[in-house]
Amino acid sequence: MAVIRDVMPVFELYQPASIDDAIKLLDKHGADALVLAGGLDSMDWLKDRLKKPKAVVDLGQIKELKGIKETNGGLEIGAMTPLSEIVRHPVVREKFSLLMEAAELVASPQIRNQGTLGGNVSQDTRCWYYRGGWTCYRAGGNICYADTPTSVNREHAIFDADRCVAVNPSDTAPALVALDASMVIRGPKGERIVPAEDYWIGPGIDITRMNVLAPNEILTAIRIPPTMAGAQFYFEKVRDRQVWDFALVNVASAIVVSGEKIVKARMVVNAVAATPRRLKNVETLIIGKARNEETADMAGKLAVEGAETLRHNAYKVPLMRNLVKRAIRGAGATWTS
């Protein structure tokens, strides 16, 4: 334990060597603890003094949280595995390249070297009001600054807003949902497995959290089953700049085609709501149909049904519609034939 004193607030730093020790520390400190994975987001919160934990629990020394294991045609990826390692992994590239594409589009090479899969999927929203230190609902207050008639909310939600209109910014999260992954979570009472689809929670359930992790739990691994191995994948991330930026909208899809017909499909969009949005209605619609422009059109239209826009984010509707269309069209969708 060392006391860090920088421009960050004072805190006690713990660097446990085992998951069990980490859980014990978290159980002891409860809401006063901050879990540190790659540190890319945590350091900003600390330097901005928007989070002032008494204890920081650094998972960096826990060997069992790192690495990729093959399991019965699938993979188990330690939560502390760096994104760049995932991008390089031969099985990820061969069978689950959707995750490779998503991971490779995160931020920048330096950030991918340091940033972890567990951190990327569990990260907090980027809402600039929330991040600016404004005491909004998500920060424990009783107002949403991003959802007023005059707010600047280009990057905010078009689905499932409930007081808070922030979105989930992760690129790997929708890929994992599309791959039917599950999340391995450890707490004082032992391990529990949560389907990726249920890992993230919206403001209606808990407005201060982005996922199901309790303060005394950590995400230890992500399991990818063989279900969608080798499917036809499509990932696209639309962002202002071609580096660094979080998605304005991203789409991840895994489609299995037999003959000319789609027989299996999982399609997920992120940055449109507080959780990755699995498009079950689109999946149902496209089963049994050919992967063509007509199907793409129908899917795109259906995908955005029920979208509710704010003052500055109406563009997300055509953007999401077009990305879903492209996901149906498949590789080469961006470019003219």
Next chain:
Amino acid sequence: MANKYSWPEKPALLGTSVKRLDGPDKVTGRAKYTYDINRPGMLYGKMVRSPLPHARVVSIDLSAAEKAPGVKAVLAHVAVGAQVMYQGDPVAAVAADTEERALDAARMIRVRYEALPHFANVEQAMATDAPAVFPGGNTRQGATEETGDLVAGFAKAAHIVEATYATHVITHVCLETHGCVCEWDGDKLTAWISTQAVIQSAQQFAQALGIPQANVHTIMQYMGGGFGSKFGPDSQGIICAKLAKLAKAPVKLMLDRKEEHLDTGNRPSATAHIRAGITADGMLTAFDGQSWGTGGAGATSGFPLPYIYNFPTRKRTHKDVYINAGQQRAMRAPGHPQGCFLTEILMDELADTIKMDPVAFRVKNLPPAAPNAMWAEYFARGAKAFGWDKRHATGDPTPGPIKTGMGVSAHRWGGAGQGSQAHVDIMSDGGIVVKCGTQDIGTGTRTIVGMVAAETFGLPLSAIKVEIGDSLLPFSGGSGGSTTAASAMPAIRVTSVDALEALFAKVAPALGTAPENLVAEGGRIFIKGTPAKGLSWKDACKLIGTEPISVNGKWAQGLSGSGTSGVQFAEASVDIETGIVRVTRILAIQDCGLIVDKLTAESQAYGGVIAAINFALFEDRILDRVTGQMVNPNMEMYLLAGMSDVPKIDIMLNNMPERGVIGIGEPPTVSTASAIANAVRNATGATIRSLPLHPHKVLAALEQEKAGGTN
């Protein structure tokens, strides 16, 4: 007329590509920027700023901060009862023995505010029922400029385009933030300061602190960008000096990124409602524009309009609108990127009314050609080099979501020089020291000072020791308006020529000739036409004796010029399903008189173009309307291009040695954004009349176009 100071007709160094003298120091970290200066016993300063956009200061309680650990000085910058006019307006400051303790203490300063009504945008400030926020009015209407008979002009028009065009506010985002290190010795102040004006900073420190200018010594050896925002100590510099005086110890006060965005200047916004007429054969007839813009709290927002093209009848009014945001400062060609954008998008719309090629249309409506108005030639050269003949009419007919287009724009700038002084010493060991109180703000000034001296003495650049960036050196002006090269280079030339003459006077007797028969070339001094009859530079200098040659000189007419012109072409591809614009190619044609260092001149053009890509596609200072707070005061949400966003950029410099040296720092950044916006219009067929071209705006414009067009 040529005289002894004239630039050489066949230069050895001038106009060649020479690497920066200080490149190795910069890349190895040996170069000490202001941020790198550390003094014995140095303290760290931190400012407290208004969190509110407009408020009255009700009370300031410094007592807790004064008692905080490590705190050596605390001061209030404003009086109780005073008004703060924008988020980030300085209120108080502390100095402590560590940066962390300074931050902790700053947080303990208790300021109570009474919030007052504020404006976060021009619409709020211009509303007829707006509260009186600024003394003397929330807006200031400028005089009407009018030329010719506007009614007759519009009567001649076959087509009229009427629309509103706008550019947004961006900040300078200097990589090195503003700030300084101040150290007192009695009533003498030494300040290491990140500034574009080292001597003028000394003057401003003296005035603000009530001490003689002779008591102030300012130093700026290296700096990480200013772009027009660093012409003096500003509030943070004066506060730093006061803290150092109070604490009786040196203080370093460097701003953080948020403070940079809020309080160190910005490029004002510009909006204009324009009507313009064109004849059926493509002659402009009339321009009627009402413009407004905001330079923040009480600052102006002027810009040239219409830009460059010859509207025979024209009328223009401008209104400065004040909002509660940090004040504007000069930003790389102040006003020109705005005026250029507002005019150049209109030009493409006008050309389209008669389906005329945008280049031909522009050439037809240019003012007469002149050395500082070479657009017609550049349009022709550029069109050929860029492949303009492959440009399709408005709207890329290619099927699929990726549409590609080309655009073009023109610009002008001044860049004149004046008033620099210099000093040259030649020692008996052959050493040469060139001194000038100019500064290298990252443009390569240090290198070109050395090049001009080396050229004059017929020596390699490595033979010259260059001393700049210090207020104790001979006077030179601030680096603004692209004036540095045109001011300092003539001074260096004149002084070096005079020093060489003094050396010739010492050498001539030994060579048995008169001084006027001597030349210095290739490291030797010899009798003109007879290279064998001479001495090496080193041997020649041995004749100097114990008293070195020591010469003062100053800028003279005839070695610098004024006025530049340029044209830029852009190619962009637009993904109409995502709204993403990618610039694929830029061609920048630029003149700058006599090119001193081709490499650093090109580098200025590259930098200007990239900065303008940021202006066109990425940067945007965003204020929340309700709270008046900037929502993106960082470098995550305030966007600047990454490597992947920078296209192929070709620079074509037009060397015009007969015009003398002219500055190039600003002009290359003027027309890029307009050329990109015109390329986007050419690609998509949708006209976006405001910047930045963010994907949400592009998608919205395309949806609107689908629903029946934007015209």
